[in-house]
Amino acid sequence: MSNMMEVQNLRFTYKGAAAPSLKGISLPIEKNKVTALIGPSGCGKSTLLRGMNRIHDLYPGHVYDGAIQLLNPDGESYTDILSLKKEAEMIRLRQRVGMIFQKPTPFPMTIYENIAYGLKLSGVKKRADIDEIVENSLRDAALWGEVKERLNHDARGLSGGQQQRLCIARAIALKPEVILFDEPTSALDPISTLAIEEMISVLRESYSICIVTHNMQQAARISDYTGFMYLGEMIEFDQTDNIFMKPSVKQTEDYISGRFG
């Protein structure tokens, strides 16, 4: 395997649900590539994404089956993240596999503190180190130029697009290996959307990315691989060009060309 992550025959059932929401999904997340998940509402794409850093487990009782292999820092061996039990392991996992949500979620503190907070929690103590990481993260998230003069202002005073980039800066400050995006631009205007897309294409050089999006043109624009999901199953997974120009499964074709939804 040369992938950053490998989802293997994953079945997932929400607590108390009669039927599984994911019915045996397999999917690679290739290193330094962008993988997009598309499909109609309720197809399980967000459920899959949230399984990939076990954010589901903030509320216990859900049932996983199968495996989600994550490449270890040694670059050779893999760990099945479904085998993690301890809270500390979970926190470490979510540092390695960061997540950006649909709505920006800035903490009610300054722009600087938004990023420094997670760093301090993870054990970075020196002020100079924190300053450096804050600046670099904001630069990577293409936000530094806009906020460098007002790092001590409340983050909630930023625009929606800026807040989203701040959340991305906050995630990359912790040096994740994978970044999961759950419809990161669906609450943003078209220009902010393009700014995020542009940023994702730059982030790809340093991170492996998986993005859930309702905007098919967005998937076509920014991803290298696309998976089309329907009713908890992976219908087709292929290079993005193939999915949008000559998909091999009729259901994929019908969905992306607007024939069912």
Next chain:
Amino acid sequence: MGSGEHISHKFDEEVDEVTTSVLQMGGLVYQQIESAVTALLSCDKALAEKVIEDDVKVNTLDVQIDEMCNRIIVMRQPTATDLRLIMAIIKITNDLERMGDEAKRIARQAIDLVKRGALPDTFDCIEQMANRVKEMLNRSLDAFARKNVEDAFEVIGLDSKVDKDYENLTRQQITYMMEDPRKIHASIDLLWSARALERIGDRSCNICEYVIYLVKGKDVRHIDLKDLEQHL
């Protein structure tokens, strides 16, 4: 193919409209070629002039279809089959427009022949070639209308016969020219017309290649017939 209707009926209507326009343009170009060849064979100057005049109709349709495609691209962001259809249509109309120009060229040769008054000994060879080329165009348009890959493949196979016709005609006219230098002008006019017909045959093949691309998602341009068969 035949993936059913879009959720947006307007999109279906737009696709139907542009497809119909392509077929309409194809019919018009076929008519132009037929008239041009008739004008040539019967030395009918008036008909030849009408062909030249009517080329503007072909050009107008060409522009209109491009505009429809532009609108669909910007408004619908077509994907998969829809995308390939729009791509194919843009390419097909381009070839049809050029075929229209070839028809105009034949009409011009017809006028030149009439003006000079020195007629070729026989039109048999060119008539046969014209019939074959018209059949190719007709069938390529039909393959497009019905999205039929087998037909498209067959039409591509016919091109070698047209090439053979062209070769025979060239040889025949060279003989005439050597026998009687006074016929050189007429023979050259005829060869120009044959050349135009041969190009129309090539462009009919192009249409068929786009049909294969449209249906199969495979680009089969620039490969020879044997390899093409394997692709299908």
